[in-house]
Amino acid sequence: MKTITDRHQFILKKLQEKGKVSIPQLVDEMQVSGVTIRKDLKLLEEKKLLFRTRGGGSVDNPYAIERPINEKEFIRADEKKKIAAAALGLIGQNDSIIIGSGTTVFEVARQLHPEKRIVVITPALKVSLELCNRPNVEVLQLGGLVHQSSSSAAGSFAEKILDELSCGVLFIGVDGIDLEHGLSITNIMEASLNQKMIGLAQTVVVLADSSKFDRRGLGKICNLDQIDYIITDSDVSREVVNKIEKAGVRVIIAE
Template sequence: MSKQERWSKLLELLAVEGKLDVEEAAASVEVSAATIRRDLDELAEQRLLVRTRGGAIAHGVSYELPLRYKSSRRASEKQRIAGAVADMLGVGEVIGLNGGTTTTEVARALVLRVGAGQTEAGDGLSGPLYTVVTNALNIAGELAVRPQFKIVVTGGVARPQTYELVGPLTAGVLNEVVLDVAVLGVDGIDPQLGVMTHHEDEAGISRLFAERARKVILATDSSKMGKRAFARICSLDRIDVVVTDSGIAPDMVTRLTEAGIEVVAV
């Protein structure tokens, strides 16, 4: 197991348990306790956890792990969600994608959809099958080399934690485009407060994506349901569809449905 894989596993365990014990972590990852101690020291230096005697604790429930360390968390759920979202996106549509692990999976699912020959309806179209507008550098990088996609990158200042571009330059581009669908990854969905994320600059850009779109789809796993984060994106009345996994609580499905939102659990 590489160091990056080991770190991802440790951060997954920390996200679940809220704390880590060196000996237990060593047994789980199948390396020596000395290796785990070094790993925890290095992760603490990057402010991904707080070192304690004998282990480590999480910074807090709202602490945002950098994208590269979050990508393996709930991976199977995110892939199922992404596949369901991709099936909702039509050939020829202009699609907005904000940054995040789930929206990255949506982009990959679209690539697979094209590769699997599921877009025969687009054979009569000249040019790309999809236009994707994104403020996520990693999504743009993955799609830009594929001729089936026209990629519009917003510009802006890059956030290293999520590869998202934010700021006035980002807003300036979004204010000049019209989207058929916006697919948003979020950090919290609350029946009263609406849709939220950890950072106010990202919230403002995601809000613009929603405002510029005819249809808004939330792509998020069930762990975000009922959770609150620092910055509000929009109220639930701006959302058309929530695509999540089967772990969503029945009462949350009811509340979202009562708010006029179609809920798809995969």
């Protein structure tokens, strides 16, 4: 496969069939060097025919786009409700939890009606407003600069409060889950706050619908080995689930 046209047609055909390609796979099948494949992928991306990814290419944009919380609330709303319902079962006998920012974890607050007293620590204003008059719930609102698109506080003030705290379960939302890159979101300051929250929680639970897999946000939160559970919906591929569970993370499919 010597001509650039033949190579590009072959790559685009593979993308049409599978949705993504890897450089090692293309090297084996096309019998050309990895350098040549990388140049081909770069040219095809410049023509807006694919998105380059780590180690290959994809028809889908692997980078998460920051959207306002009132817009994200209506995206995959049914899946988010099911994921949140499954998450409630992980609270157990804990008397303190953290609910992070994002529309999926907000559903946890919306569905939380504990029979016993519980303290909810949160940076998210929507979570606090939802729970502030809920029976058996005390809210500890983290302070700091409120990020406009998420209506959530972040920064040094919020992180300083966390220095004095610990909790049983942390529920966080993410914008991207990547097997190599780990977990990430689109806002750097909130990524730093999430890192801090992970450090003080006994159990870390990530709530993410299937659209968040194989994507990356600007701010990395952590690697997969730093979390305990991922709760997602039934559209996630079994191959991805198996790889994540091999990394030691339990995946719960919300039905």
